[in-house]
Amino acid sequence: MTGKIAISLTVNGEEIEAHVTPRVTLADFLRQDVQLTGTHTGCEMGACGACLVLIDDRPVHACLMFAVQADGCVVDTVEGLTARKAIADLQRTFHERNALQCGFCTPGMLVSAYGILAAGGVPEREEIRDALSGNYCRCTGYEAIVDAIELTAKQRHQQAAREEA
Amino acid sequence: MKARAFDYVRPETLEAALQVFRDADVDAAYIAGGQSLVPALALRLQAPALLIDIARLQELRGLSVENGFLRIGAATRHFEILNSELVSQHAPLLAKAAPFVAHPAIRNRGTFGGSLALADPASEFPAMALALDAEIEIASLDNPRRVSAADFFLDLYETALQPGEMISAVHVPVASPLNRCAFDELARRRGDYALVGAGVNAEIRGGQVEQIRIAFLSVGPTPMRARTAEESLTGRPLTSESIRQAQEALVADLDPPGDEHTPAEMRLHLARVLLGRLLARLEADE
């Protein structure tokens, strides 16, 4: 084995240089090497959505990538999205609607929601449920999460309309 | 579930990648989207000692129309297929199947070429390649060539690719103005592997079926064309009677396996039901 590979990537706006063992997933790299534990692992096979992060602004399973593959990428985790207030309205509606209980699926849900809302417009509830189809939650039964995303979409839409006026 | 150790390289060119594979004295594997390969490594179902990253190779990129074909670069991500104007205009069947491929985050990474190369019989795109009479362009040190989809899928996870070869692009004949198509699948949950799925791609002129391709997923070790059903419809109008006959003809085309969850007769039954519904959609579209 040749050992570690040098990578450089942007994580939450910060340039990171690291030497990684190829078999380490991006999820484990973020959680252990960068110590950003907001991204969770629930299955390590891409079936539950707990590990979703943004790669080049698109939701991606961090457990389905090796850190070496993320060389040169722009990675955003829930911590970074929080810091730059990109999901502040989502976090508020989630909080007020109680769209989380144990919180383990929540970062992944927020990243998925970010993706849903990035498309713009106000999606139908069925569309939201479809877009969340890869995010497992055992606590909430999903309805409150759909409510919170729907409400945020409406709020953004109204805000955009106000700004245009 | 941590993968066994491996080495990793990311060659700059397609040629270099092929050469690295050839020169490797250990088990090597290409990785593009990795959405199927990474879990296989995590579960230690596979353990290549060398991963060759081909996701960023320029030669594998691109979506364009040339000479009556839609050229889909192998590294095209599923979400690009889903969002592409070119695809929805020139290969609408792919656009209809794309929303059923896994989940949004998987579609952000998984590649079209990767899906065909893996040839999971439960995947949508290999079956649609069959329904579209696509041609698969194979990059190879010894024998670069194009293989028709009909000749590409050989057996369970086995394709015309020889070790070290990779798909560089897929060429889909552009849809004519007579094109009508439909896709659907029956899955227990959205994004799951389907119990049965099918795509129908047809040319219909004046109510008559000039040409029709019906391809199924999850009915055998490979995606399957339903040629007897196709023949029963060719040259005929789509009516409830001709649809019924096509459904009955399926038993000649499909011999699905059974398992503890889904008995064989159930898959055949669902395939018949699904075909009927897809053909009814085409009928209604006219």
Next chain:
Amino acid sequence: MNAFAGSLDRPNSYIGRSVSRPNAKRLLEGKGRYVTDLVLPRMLHAAFVRSPYAHGRIVSIDTAEAAALPGVRAIFTGKDMAAICKPWVGTLDHFRNMKSPPQLPLSLDKVMWSGQPIVLIVADSRAIAEDAAELVGVEIEDLPVLADPVEAMSAEPMSEDMGDNTCFSLALDNGGVDEAFAKAQHLLEESFVFGRHTAVTLEPRAIVADYDASENRLTAHHATQTPYQFQDVYSRHFDIPEANVRVIAPDIGGSFGMKLHVYHEEMAVVGASILLGRPVKYVADRMESFVSDIHARDHRVTARLAVGEDGRISGMEVDDVTAIGPFSSYPRTSAVEGNQVIRLMGAPYDFSAYRANLSVVFQNKVQTSQYRAVGHPIACAVTECMVDAAARKLGLDPFEIRARNLIPDDSYPRKSPTGYQFEKLSHEACLSRLKSIMNYDALRREQAELRKKGVLRGIGIALFVEITNPSPAFYGIGGARISAQDGAIVKLTPSGEVHCSISVTEQGQGTETIIGQIVADQLGVNRDRVRVMTGDTDTTPHGGATWACRGAGIGGETALQASRKLKANVLSIAALILQAQAGELDIRDDWIIDVATGQQRLSLAEVARIAFFRSDTLPAGTQAQLSVVHHYAPQGYPFAFTNGAQGSLVEVDPETGFVKILKHWVVEDCGRIINPLLVDEQIRGGVVQGLGAAFFEECLYNREGQLTNGSLADYLVPMAYEMPDIEISHVETLTGDTELGAKGVGEAGTAAASAAAMNAVNDALAGHGAVLTQIPMTPARILKALGSI
């Protein structure tokens, strides 16, 4: 009514208010602190070599190659653990004749289920530990596998000294059954099969065991619902003084009862930390979770119902065979579920002739134990399906037949034929409310219209009774060191804020929030000033923790009583400071006020400042007691029963067997609601778990005792796209046993959701000659019932 009537008008009136959870903010920012996130200095990582066979004798274990792998720090087998850990036996005294073979963390001789841990590898990383695990050679001589409970009942015992494979059997007979069946106009009989489930918490089981030899002190950071139970378990089984064992249960990614139980892996990891003197971390990966997390709900029930021409039930008889693992779980046993199944049968209905037989049978499969709604889903489904079957036979509407049979709301207190004491339930009110919120008549009209077009809608309902707030009747009387009481420390801080440490725990349902609401409400402070701490045996009093829906009812009452004590102490100091009578004063909005005028006299911060820093200014002999500790043990009824009614609307595609779940309704009576927002979300989560049971979830075992669908791709958990919106309404019948009057609600959704869904599917298929009596109701089973395949 009582003290809280009109309460929402008072300042600081939080009981009954939908407020958000203060401790959820950090979870939303990715700042949760789960055991899976924890890193300690010099921490090592654990992986296990597991048995591929369901039953066998260990012939040899070869660890030499594994031990030589760089990064491997230790390898442990059964002998190593047996030397430091006392075995455990999962029986309770009040389950007479119950038996179970003793368990050690790692087996000394036999393997009893596929997935059983045999060897523990401890290494610098989980990946290296897994590499090493692949290098361990285990030779196992396989033995006959018992993977069918009926077969097992008459087969050779799988464990020596057990005599047979029946862990526990119980017969109940309230008398009159034979007579009722002889006289009844209609007899119905049905056999039901319930799929085996597993919790599939998103965060898997996890523990970091940290043993410090210098102090003989064990700290276990344990993803569990019940740190107190584990403090006792680790102390007794590893022979460490109780006061030297600290268990910390931080944020947890779901539990639903699964993380209440003793697991071989966690015990082995504690043992490893003791032997190594270093922290050892174990996180079950998803594949391991399927073959080690407790399973539940594996029942085959035959039921008979005696019904009159008028639809009145005159008798019921059930036979329940339930398949557990090779031993009974510890310390809560694998028999509680079956016991509840046969005791909850027919619970909403007014009849007395009842007879039941329960057989709890050992299997070479994963162990089973309490998982959300323990036994309720089975009892409710059997009862409600039989009632609907009777309704269909007699041509009665499902609401009508229930109205004729339910225990009237004005006839309490009552005892069930199975010995349960009901203080006061509200079946009538809930049934009629359900009919109203479902807009039932309109649904039936719509169903009829759509049927003409070949669209099969189905409407199903289910009444249910749920056990909450258990007294020692659950575990204490059986000899288990599982507390039924709770304790709270409530303190005024020097700045006049409030700190509460309490022995109920938080898994995301909102325990900390409602305790904060109660404390703030009772003290008269803004809830922003109240901080609630849970989950640490060093910093909270010993208590029952959270399970069986006891947090709000018992924990809440503990916090209420503790807060009133603190308030009295605060007012007595305030009275001395103000030279007034304590009875003339109250606390409102963080201020001591005159009751008569409402005038603010003194801030709490000022009271605290004086008490903490200027005790010299208080009358001689004054000892301000601004920290209070108080314990509360449930009194009165052994359980606080709740009740409700659920409704399900589905559409069945008869050609494919696929079911679309259109909507679900719940009317719930859980007594006083402290936070409606949190209660409703608990119900929703529970309903979806029940719908998962109804349509998707089952652990499939083959004859060789292999779990054939043990992955998230194959064990189908409910996901967002398939689940409905759920409408909820409430009736509130308080319990008189506490001031708070709150009962529990966490498991209610799961208790009846699958029953309502079964009745809905069968309603859709009525007239097609098809009845489903097995869950999950998969497309294959529906097509089979229809005769299509």
